[in-house]
Amino acid sequence: MKKMKVILTGSTGFVGASVLKKLEESEHHVDCLVRSQQASLSVSCSTVVADLTHLSDANSLEPLLSSLADCDVVVHCAARAHIMKDEAVDPLDEYRRVNRDATLMLAQMAAEQGVKRFVFVSSIKVNGExxxxxxxxxxxxxxxxxxxxxxxxxxxxxxxxxxxxxxGMEVVIIRPPLVYGPGVKGNFASMIRWVKKGVPLPLGLVKNFRSLVAVENLADFISLCANRHKSPKAANEVFLISDGEDISTSDLLRKVAKAYGVKARLLPIPVGLMKFFAQLFGKGSVADRLFGNLQVDSTKARDLLGWVPVISMDDQLQKIVNFEKEKGEK
Known part of the structure; x- marks a missing residue:
């Protein structure tokens, strides 16, 4: 079977770095689209220097066009993700500039150069909160x-x-929920710190259901969709992807505590009471994330492509622990 050439964006990011490893394991030829030649990559691979937000600059186009000319698939992981303290004057305009406009310009260029498939890592937030x-x-x-x-x-x-x-270029859209794994940041990393420090959390009675996806599972699925020979049925489809084991916020905290060998200190505070105070102090959206459901139906990935998760939640959490030990984190 002929090796495919894949161009990967976002290869220095949390998800993209794992995707790069998977693509390299599949022995594809991978060009990583990076903004700087000094970009730090998880594995050694060819690079193409171009800034996705400045593709209208003629000087930025030539190396990218040259790489696209003999490319089979583009995997687009790069994005402007959630920023806790966004200092942009108009956050929506900035999100559109990076996540919409740059994506569509790259896709149009890919189609014009004869690229066969464009794999886009979207978000479950397209469906809702x-x-x-x-x-x-x-x-x-x-x-x-x-x-x-x-x-x-x-x-x-x-x-x-x-x-x-x-x-006629094939498009594959993948919407993951919360992604976790070694090196995770944001709210998941904060949750880990709270558990490790033994901070009492008023979440012992939370009985919601949330879908998550381990970064290794997501990367494996993206890699499958990047292989047109193995996933012909993925063409022009939208997939929701998860570990397939939904979990409550309180049970997730218990799993994290078990992985770190500590005791989860979860206080049995009624959820209704916490929602009341959250609304009172203008934190209703935070309460929705903590107490609400977010479940995705990922059976399409299994039924249409025969994909199954490659790692369990417990094993991925253990890899987070091992990763921190190797880095000497406390």
């Missing part, structure tokens, strides 16, 4: 999201579908 009880998100979207990040991803998806219709 939380799912209704006893219901799971499916690929269909009822209404456009209002969250700036989710909206920019939704608009990128719509533009990609239009480019596919007009050019």
């Amino acid at each position: 939380f799912s209704q009880p006893n219901q799971r998100f499916i690929p269909d979207v009822i209404a456009a999201p209002t969250d700036p990040y989710g909206l920019s991803k939704y608009e990128a998806e719509q533009g990609l579908k239009k480019i596919s219709d007009e050019t």
